[in-house]
Amino acid sequence: MTTAVIIDDEAPARDALNSMLQHFCPNVKVIGQAHNVESGYNLILSQKPEVVFLDIQMPDGTGFDLLNKFSTINFKFIIVTAYQEFAIQAFRFSAIDFLLKPIDPNELIMAVEKLNETIREEEINQKFQTLIENIQPEAKAPQKIILKTFESVLVVNREEIIRCESHNNYTMFYFANKPKVLVSTTLKEFDDMLSPSGFFRTHQSHLVNLNYVQNYRRFPESVVVLMDGTTIPVSVRKRELLTTLLKKIQRKS
Amino acid sequence: MQLNYIQRGCFKWPIDVSILSVKTVSLTGSTLLWLVIITLGLAFTGSLLIILLLKRRYQRKITELEHRFLLVQMDPHFVFNSLTAIQNYIFKNDPYQATRYFSSFSKLVRLILENSQKDFISIAHEVETLTLYLELQKLRFGDKFEFTITVDPDIDAEHHTIPPMLAQPFIENAIERGSVHMGKRGSINIRFILRGSNILFEVEDNGGEYPTSNANQQKLKKEFEAHAFKRSSDRLMNLRKIFRRKYKMEIKDLAQVAENGIQGTLIIFTLPIL
Numbered sequence: 001m002t003t004a005v006i007i008d009d010e011a012p013a014r015d016a017l018n019s020m021l022q023h024f025c026p027n028v029k030v031i032g033q034a035h036n037v038e039s040g041y042n043l044i045l046s047q048k049p050e051v052v053f054l055d056i057q058m059p060d061g062t063g064f065d066l067l068n069k070f071s072t073i074n075f076k077f078i079i080v081t082a083y084q085e086f087a088i089q090a091f092r093f094s095a096i097d098f099l100l101k102p103i104d105p106n107e108l109i110m111a112v113e114k115l116n117e118t119i120r121e122e123e124i125n126q127k128f129q130t131l132i133e134n135i136q137p138e139a140k141a142p143q144k145i146i147l148k149t150f151e152s153v154l155v156v157n158r159e160e161i162i163r164c165e166s167h168n169n170y171t172m173f174y175f176a177n178k179p180k181v182l183v184s185t186t187l188k189e190f191d192d193m194l195s196p197s198g199f200f201r202t203h204q205s206h207l208v209n210l211n212y213v214q215n216y217r218r219f220p221e222s223v224v225v226l227m228d229g230t231t232i233p234v235s236v237r238k239r240e241l242l243t244t245l246l247k248k249i250q251r252k253s
Numbered sequence: 254m255q256l257n258y259i260q261r262g263c264f265k266w267p268i269d270v271s272i273l274s275v276k277t278v279s280l281t282g283s284t285l286l287w288l289v290i291i292t293l294g295l296a297f298t299g300s301l302l303i304i305l306l307l308k309r310r311y312q313r314k315i316t317e318l319e320h321r322f323l324l325v326q327m328d329p330h331f332v333f334n335s336l337t338a339i340q341n342y343i344f345k346n347d348p349y350q351a352t353r354y355f356s357s358f359s360k361l362v363r364l365i366l367e368n369s370q371k372d373f374i375s376i377a378h379e380v381e382t383l384t385l386y387l388e389l390q391k392l393r394f395g396d397k398f399e400f401t402i403t404v405d406p407d408i409d410a411e412h413h414t415i416p417p418m419l420a421q422p423f424i425e426n427a428i429e430r431g432s433v434h435m436g437k438r439g440s441i442n443i444r445f446i447l448r449g450s451n452i453l454f455e456v457e458d459n460g461g462e463y464p465t466s467n468a469n470q471q472k473l474k475k476e477f478e479a480h481a482f483k484r485s486s487d488r489l490m491n492l493r494k495i496f497r498r499k500y501k502m503e504i505k506d507l508a509q510v511a512e513n514g515i516q517g518t519l520i521i522f523t524l525p526i527l
Contacts, residue, residue, distance in 0.1 A: 010393050012338035019344035057330070082333035101333050102340040 002115060005032040005047060007040035007066070008055035008080065017053060017080065017103060024105050025112045037061040041069050051115055052077040053099075056084055064132065073124050078111050087135060092193050093142035094131035123153045130155050145193070147173060147183045154181065158197060162212045162226060164190055166205035176212070200245060202234045216246055316491050327365060328425050331390070338392045354392055361385040368417035372495075373527065376445055376452070377410040379417060383424070383443060390428050398428065398439030407447040415524050416492055416500075420456045422481035423520050427458040429477075454522040457507075459515075489522075498525040 004021070008014045014033050021028045032047045034040035037060045044052060054063040054077050067073060079091065079098040091098045097111050127146055134142035145161075147154040156175065165172045166187035174180045191201045194209075201207050202224060214225045222239060223231040234242055335358055342351035364382045368374055380402055387400045404410050420443070427441055439459060446453040482504070489500045501523040508516050 010334060010338070011395055012341040012393060013334065016337055016341035016344055019341070023344065082337065083329035101337040103337075 002028045002051055002112075003031045003047070003049045004028050004051045004053060005034065005040075005043055005049045006030060006053045007034045007036075007043070007058075007063070008053075009035050009058045010055075011035075013055070013080075013101060020103060020105060020108055021112075024109050028112055028115075037063075037066045037069075040066050044070075044075065049075060051075060053080050054078070056081045056087065064135070067128055068132070072121065073128055074121050076115055076119065076124065078115075089193075089196075090131055090134040090142045093134050093145045094127050095146040095148065096127055096131050126153055126155060142197075147181065148185065149181050149183055158194070159209075159211070161194075161199075161209055162228070163209060163230075163232065164194075164207040200238075200242060202232055202238055202242060204235065206232045208232055210245060210249055213246065216242060313495065316494050327362075328429070330429060331386075331425065334393050335389050338389075354389065357385055357389055361389060365418070371417060373414035374417045375411055376404060376408060376413050376415060379415060380404065380410065380445075382418065386421075386424070387428075387441070394428065396438075398441065400441040400443065402443045404445045405447050408445055408452065410445075413447075413452060413526060415452060415454060416488070419485060419488065419522055419524075420454060420520060422484040423456055423518075426477055426481045427456075427460055427518070450526050452524045452526060454524060455519065457517060457519045459517040496527070498527075500524060 006014045006017055008017070014035075018030050018033070021030060028051070031049060032043045034043040036058045040052075040054075040058075052075055054066065056063045056079060063079060067077065077097075079087075079096060080101060080103065081087070081098060082101040088098070090096075097114060099107055099111060130144045130146055133144055143158055144155050145158055147156060156173075160175045160177055162174045162176055164187055165174070167182065169184070169186055171183045171185055171187045171190055172180055173183055187201075187205065187207055191199075191207050194207065195201065198210050199207055200210050208224060208226070212226050212228075214227050216224050216234070217231075218239075222234045222236070224234055224242070225231055335354075339351055339354050339358065342348075342354065361382065364378070364385065368378075368382065383402060387402075391398070391400075424441065424443075427439075437459070442455075442457045444453075444455040444457075446455065485502055489502055492498070492500045503521045503523075505519040505521070507519055510519075
C-alpha cells in the first residue's frame with residue numbers, strides 16, 4: 001500500500017484523480033487533500049505521504065514553490081497539470097514524472113507502477129534541482145539533462161553531448177569532456193527530447209549534436225565526420241534534410 | 254489593313270506621311286528630352302501608386318487575418334480544466350451532470366468557432382457565449398464566485414452588434430488568477446449600456462492585489478495582465494484600422510477611484526454602433 005496526497009486548487013480535479021486512483025490503482029491510498037501551496041506544505045509535513053500528486057498553478061504560488069520549501073524532498077512526486085507548455089520540455093529533460101489533465105487512465109497506471117521502483121532520496125532531489133535550473137525563464141531551452149545509468153544518475157549539460165548511439169533498449173552517450181556512459185532509455189526518447197535543440201537523427205541508431213559535425217561526406221559512403229574524426233552513417237532518407245540543416249547552421253555562424 | 258494571304262510580286266502602299274513628318278520636325282533637341290522625362294516620370298508615379306495600392310490591400314488582408322487569429326484563441330487552461338471537471342462527473346457516476354456540462358462545453362466551443370468567422374455578433378449572441386463560459390467556470394470553482402450580466406433595456410439585443418469576445422482575456426484573468434482566490438467571494442458584473450451612438454461594454458470584478466510576498470507569483474500575475482491587455486488592445490487597433498471607427502478601451506483600478514475600501518478593476522469598452 002502506498003500513501004498519497006493530492007494538492008490542487010480545483011475541487012473537481014482533486015475528486016477526479018481520487019476516484020481514478022480508487023478505480024485503477026487500488027494499492028494507492030489517498031490520505032489527504034489540499035487546495036494551495038500553504039496548506040499543501042502543512043499536509044505533507046503532518047501526513048508524511050510516500051507520494052504527492054501536485055498541480056503547478058495554484059492561487060498562492062506554484063507547485064515548484066511548494067517543493068522549494070523543503071530543504072530535501074523525502075517523498076516521490078508526480079506533477080499533474082492542465083497546460084504548461086514551457087514546463088513540459090523541462091520535465092522531460094529532468095526525468096520528472098508528470099500527467100496531463102484530463103488524466104488518461106493508462107498514463108496514471110503507468111506512473112503509479114513506476115512508483116514501485118526504489119529511488120534514492122538523493123536522486124529525487126537531483127532531478128528537482130535540475131528541473132529548477134531548466135525552468136529558469138532566461139533559459140530558452142532546457143540546458144541540463146538527467147541520465148540514468150545502472151549505478152547512478154548523471155546531470156549533464158546538453159552541449160557536452162557529442163552523440164548518442166542506440167544499443168537495443170539502451171543508449172550509449174559520448175561526451176566532449178568525459179568517458180561514454182550507457183543509459184537505460186531508448187534512443188527514440190532522446191531523439192524526441194533533443195532534436196528540437198540542435199540534434200539530428202542521422203540514422204536509425206545514431207543521434208548527433210550538429211555543433212560537433214565537421215563536414216558531411218557523400219562519397220564513397222554517406223557519412224558525417226565529427227570534430228574528433230569519428231564517422232557516423234547517414235541513412236538515405238535523411239540526406240536531404242541534413243544538407244538543409246547544415247546549410248542553416250553555416251549561415252548562422 | 255489586313256493581309257490574309259500574300260501573293261508573290263511587288264506591292265505599293267501609298268501612305269500619307271505629311272502629318273508624321275511635321276511632328277518629327279518639332280520633336281528635336283530639348284523637347285524630345287522633356288517628353289521622355291515626362292513619360293518616364295508618369296510611368297514611375299503610376300507604378301508607384303499601383304504598388305502602394307496593392308501594399309495597402311495586403312496590409313488590410315493581414316490585419317483581418319491577425320484579427321481572426323486573436324479571436325480564436327481559447328485559453329488552454331480553461332479547456333483542459335473544464336474537461337477534467339467533466340471527467341470528475343463521469344467518475345462520480347453522475348451521467349446527468351456529466352452530460353449537461355459536456356453539452357454546455359460543446360455549445361461554447363461551437364459558439365466560439367462561429368464567432369471567429371464574424372466581425373460582429375448580436376449582443377444576445379455575446380451574452381449567450383459569456384453565460385456559457387461563466388457557468389462552465391463555476392463548475393470548476395464552485396461557489397467561489399458569482400456573476401451577473403445586465404443588458405440596458407434601451408438596447409435591442411438581437412439587432413445591436415459588437416465585435417465578439419472583446420473582454421474575454423480580462424474575464425479569463427479575473428477568474429483564473431483574480432477574484433476567485435481572494436478569500437472573499439468573488440464577483441464579476443458585466444453590463445451593456447447604450448450611450449448616444451455608442452455601446453458601453455463594462456466588466457467589473459472585485460479582485461484585488463494578491464496578499465502574497467511571493468515575488469515570482471506577483472510577476473506572473475503582472476505578465477498575465479499585460480498579456481490580456483495586449484490581446485484586447487491589438488484587436489481594438491485592428492478594428493480601428495478595418496472599420497475606421499473609434500473603438501476605445503479604458504481600465505480603471507477601483508481602489509484608486511473609490512475611497513471606501515472597494516477593490517477591483519473596471520474595464521470599459523466604447524463601441525460605436527454601426
